[in-house]
Amino acid sequence: MSTNYKSSSFRNLYIIxxxxxxxxxxxxxxxxxxxPGSVVLLPMLYAVIIGxxxxxxxxxxxxxxxxxxxxDEVMEIxxxxxxxxxxxxxxxxxxxxxxxxxKVVQAGPAFLLQxxxxxxxxxxxxxxxxxxxxxxxxIGATVSICREPTLGVIGERYxxxxxxxxxxxxxxxxxxxxxxxxxxxxxxxxxNTGIHPYALAMxxxxxxxxxxxxxxxxxxxxxxxxxxxxxxxxxxxxxLTGVTGLYSVVFLxxxxxxxxxxxxxxxxxxxxxxxxxxxxxx
Amino acid sequence: xxxxxxxxVKLMLVIGAMILVGQKIGRTxxxxxxxxxxxxxxxxxxxxxxxxxxLKLKGAFPKVKFPAFAWATxxxxxxxxxxxxxxxxxxxxxxxxxxxxxxxxxxxxAGISVGTKLTQLKKISWKLVIIAIVVFIGTxxxxxxxxxxxxxxxxII
Numbered sequence: 001m002s003t004n005y006k007s008s009s010f011r012n013l014y015i016i017x018x019x020x021x022x023x024x025x026x027x028x029x030x031x032x033x034x035x036p037g038s039v040v041l042l043p044m045l046y047a048v049i050i051g052x053x054x055x056x057x058x059x060x061x062x063x064x065x066x067x068x069x070x071x072d073e074v075m076e077i078x079x080x081x082x083x084x085x086x087x088x089x090x091x092x093x094x095x096x097x098x099x100x101x102x103k104v105v106q107a108g109p110a111f112l113l114q115x116x117x118x119x120x121x122x123x124x125x126x127x128x129x130x131x132x133x134x135x136x137x138x139i140g141a142t143v144s145i146c147r148e149p150t151l152g153v154i155g156e157r158y159x160x161x162x163x164x165x166x167x168x169x170x171x172x173x174x175x176x177x178x179x180x181x182x183x184x185x186x187x188x189x190x191x192n193t194g195i196h197p198y199a200l201a202m203x204x205x206x207x208x209x210x211x212x213x214x215x216x217x218x219x220x221x222x223x224x225x226x227x228x229x230x231x232x233x234x235x236x237x238x239x240l241t242g243v244t245g246l247y248s249v250v251f252l253x254x255x256x257x258x259x260x261x262x263x264x265x266x267x268x269x270x271x272x273x274x275x276x277x278x279x280x281x282x
Numbered sequence: 283x284x285x286x287x288x289x290x291v292k293l294m295l296v297i298g299a300m301i302l303v304g305q306k307i308g309r310t311x312x313x314x315x316x317x318x319x320x321x322x323x324x325x326x327x328x329x330x331x332x333x334x335x336x337l338k339l340k341g342a343f344p345k346v347k348f349p350a351f352a353w354a355t356x357x358x359x360x361x362x363x364x365x366x367x368x369x370x371x372x373x374x375x376x377x378x379x380x381x382x383x384x385x386x387x388x389x390x391x392a393g394i395s396v397g398t399k400l401t402q403l404k405k406i407s408w409k410l411v412i413i414a415i416v417v418f419i420g421t422x423x424x425x426x427x428x429x430x431x432x433x434x435x436x437x438i439i
Contacts, residue, residue: 013394014296020390021304025383028311042382043308044389051393057400072398079395082388083350084290085297087333088326089384090351094358095376101363110432120424125417132409141413145421170406174414177396177403180389182418195426196439203426209351210392213385215422231381235355237425242352 009073013081016069020050029221037192040221044214045184051078052177086209093235100232107198111237114202115244118144122257129167130261130268139257140167146175147207149246153254180214187215188222197223201230205237207245212238287334294333297387298326305383317378325378332357 024043032039053059055075060067097104104111125142134141140158144150146168151160158164183204190200197219204215216234220227302322309316317325336353358376361368433439 016394017387017390018300018303020393021300021386022307024386024390025304025307026311028308029382042385043304044382044385047386048389048393051390052396053393055394055397055400057397060397070394070397075395075397078391079398081293081297082391082395084293084333085300085388085391086351087294087336087354088297088301088329088379089381089388090336090354091329091332091358091376092379092381092384094332094355094360095362095373096381097355098359098362098366098369099364099373101359107433107436107438110429110436110438113432114425114429117425117428118421120427121417121420123424124420125413128416129409129413132413134409134413137410138413141410142417142420145417167410170410171414171417173399173403173406174411175418176392176399178414179418180392182415183422186418186422190422190426193423195423195430196433198439199426199429199433202429203422203424206421206425210388213388217382217385239352239355242349246347 005073005077009071009077012069012071013074013077016054016074017051017078020047023050031221034189035192037189038222039185040188040218042184042214042218042221044217045181048180082210089209089213093231096228096231097235100229103229104232104236107202107233110199111202111233111240114199114237115240115248116252117203118206118241118245118248119253119256121145122253122260126257126260127264130264133272134167136163136261137167137170139254139261140164140169141171143168143253143257144245144249145206145208145211146171147245149207150249153246153249157254175208175211179208179211183211184214184218187218191219191222197226197230198233201233202237204234205239205241207238207241209238290337291334294330298330300387301379301383302326304386305380308380308383308386321375321378325375328372328375329379329384332361 024046027043027046030041054066055070056067060070121142121144126138129138129142140154151168151172154164154168187204191197200219201216204212204219206212212234216231220230223230306316333354335357336350339353340350361372363369
């Protein structure tokens with residue numbers, strides 16, 4: 001696979017990522033008291049922010065050395081290496097689930113049923129999107145957390161250039177950029193809601209390896225006494241979503257979204273007409 | 283095919299080196315005891331071998347839509363189950379690789395790779411930003427509330 005890319009691109013990427021890792025680990029784990037609870041910042045959070053900031057679109061514009069080092073090719077290779085670098089983490093998750101396998105099996109019903117909780121986004125997200133004036137884009141944007149399988153389903157059914165496709169791409173991109181940062185903070189802050197850390201751990205598995213990692217490891221650092229079970233639950237839930245997620249979108253979330261859309265559409269259309277601003281006239 | 287495998291091994295070794303360097307610094311910063319270098323190297327090599335097997339399994343069963351990440355978790359899970367004869371040794375070796383240390387390089391790569399999408403992202407309206415955040419919250423707390431309820435009924439929490 002490396003034959004298509006220049007070896008200098010690989011070398012540059014290695015140097016940059018080594019430096020990012022060293023800086024991020026030097027900053028180390030930081031805990032802050034926020035209101036009644038605390039937020040834990042992990043090295044991975046600094047790493048994603050530094051990585052993003054040094055790309056040509058942001059700081060690279062100002063600093064010539066960065067721009068010449070981080071070419072389009074380097075960013076492409078980085079995308080490919082995300083998949084490979086996830087594997088050691090996958091192994092570590094396995095070693096957390098394995099010893100706890102009895103506990104995990106005992107919690108089986110909770111694992112299966114909480115998958116349905118992912119539909120929560122349709123009930124909250126869809127009306128909000130429609131209230132903001134989105135049309136069919138709303139369906140794509142809120143049908144699920146929009147990781148790769150959803151992208152595939154919507155792309156196949158409506159085409160990625162359709163309004164539904166635009167919606168799904170929007171949420172997908174936001175997830176890629178903001179997802180880990182958002183869930184890294186939410187994971188530790190959510191403890192303050194009073195929901196049990198085990199339940200939050202299950203919720204962390206949404207079908208994205210990096211979001212699950214961000215949410216569950218900051219949760220685990222916040223409640224260190226429950227660390228192993230939290231990580232085991234999160235990894236199991238994420239694996240399960242990997243299997244069920246696609247079917248849940250095809251057979252549940254998408255039909256439900258379409259049905260609710262039809263039901264609510266007249267209401268939002270009337271409201272828009274009443275406002276009569278004509279903003280949507282093309 | 284063979285070249286591809288060699289490339290994958292090289293890439294995994296570089297990633298392994300990043301994990302070890304990160305782990306050493308990370309442990310020093312929080313004042314945690316350092317694992318002996320030899321033990322850490324054996325640990326990371328054990329992890330990397332499983333990663334390679336996961337990649338090969340994914341390649342061997344393209345029709346089963348199971349990502350390499352899930353294969354890696356599955357293999358490690360099976361090897362570390364309490365009643366498996368492999369469990370003790372396997373957990374001892376992999377225990378010298380810190381969980382958090384494996385996450386830092388991933389997110390560094392992820393951050394850089396998003397650079398290609400920045401221009402596309404600027405075209406997305408602010409409405410989609412708000413909606414995405416509500417989608418995150420809805421998905422997360424939707425699952426959490428159901429899990430809370432079922433775990434309570436089961437008497438686990």
